[in-house]
Amino acid sequence: xxxxxxDPRHKITKRGQNVTFRCDPISEHNRLYWYxxxxxxxxxxxxxxxxxxxxxxxxxxxxxxxxERPKGSFSTxxxxxxxxxxxxxxxxxSSEGSGNTIYFGEGSWLTVV
Amino acid sequence: DQQVKQNSPSLSVQEGRISILNCDYTNSMFDYFLWYKxxxxxxxxxxxxxxxxxxxxxxxxxxxxxxxxxxxxxLHIVPSQPGDSAVYFCAARITGTxxxxxxxxxxxxxxxx
Numbered sequence: 001x002x003x004x005x006x007d008p009r010h011k012i013t014k015r016g017q018n019v020t021f022r023c024d025p026i027s028e029h030n031r032l033y034w035y036x037x038x039x040x041x042x043x044x045x046x047x048x049x050x051x052x053x054x055x056x057x058x059x060x061x062x063x064x065x066x067x068e069r070p071k072g073s074f075s076t077x078x079x080x081x082x083x084x085x086x087x088x089x090x091x092x093x094s095s096e097g098s099g100n101t102i103y104f105g106e107g108s109w110l111t112v113v
Numbered sequence: 114d115q116q117v118k119q120n121s122p123s124l125s126v127q128e129g130r131i132s133i134l135n136c137d138y139t140n141s142m143f144d145y146f147l148w149y150k151x152x153x154x155x156x157x158x159x160x161x162x163x164x165x166x167x168x169x170x171x172x173x174x175x176x177x178x179x180x181x182x183x184x185x186x187x188l189h190i191v192p193s194q195p196g197d198s199a200v201y202f203c204a205a206r207i208t209g210t211x212x213x214x215x216x217x218x219x220x221x222x223x224x225x226x
Contacts, residue, residue: 004156033213042117042202042216043157056213091156100145100164100206102214104156 002026004105006092012111013082020078021108025094032075033102034067035091036060043091043104049075050097082112116140117205119217126224132190134220136203139184143205147214148177148188151200160201161188193224 005024013019025032030051035043046065047057051072061067064082069075079086089109095102118137126132136146144165149157163170163177163186170177176189190197200221204214 006156040218042204042218043214044216045213048213093156101147101159101162103159104149106156107154109154 004092004094004103006090006105006108008108009106010109010111012113015084015112016081018078018080019082019110020076021090021092021110023075023077023092023105024073025075025092026103028096029094029103030072030097031095031102032069033093033095034075034077035093035104037089037091037107038087046077046090079110082110084112086110087112114139115218116143117203117215117217119201119203119220121220122218123221123223126193126222128195128224128226129192132188132193132197132222132224134188134190134201134203134222136186136188136217137184138186138205140205140207140215141184142207143215144208145206146177146179146186147204147206148175149202149204149216150197151202151219157202190222193222195224195226198222198224 007022032049034046037043049069064080067077089107091107093102093104147162148160151157161175179186200219203217
């Protein structure tokens, strides 16, 4: 399967703990995105990388959130000191540099209890 | 401020009939539109897209129509099949924003036998 891969698919954590999600984009896609989706809403943009450079961050991405893409391939999204409001599906997506279409992974569900 | 709106949260259609899903947008800078289909607990799957220089794009059973003056687009599915039952998201982007997408809140389509 050469689609966007995310891990873990589900994570339950206690409030205050740190969590990290990993995303492996489609091979040779140099753009990588993180989105968040809550119940009843569409996906909301969080941040975007072109190769290893993080070029844009949404104001939704508080200081507790950090994303990296150290070698321009896979990416990680870390949430520190999780809060119940962080419970959501975190979606990773990728696209070619000149492509208009972005392709999503299956998402990582986070539940903060 | 919801720049992409899907005002119908749900739609029920009989198998074999046409499904029409609607989407309105407010930002005239949007120049590329996409439709995604989403099953529960999975990431969005790309269906079809349209550039603002066109008013129609067709791919098999799926056709997207764009009315720029009305800032309205619609997705037609003909004939509808039970496997089409899912949540459909309309998304829009602005040239130069590196494919960052703004999503609507989705319409749940139920295709009945």
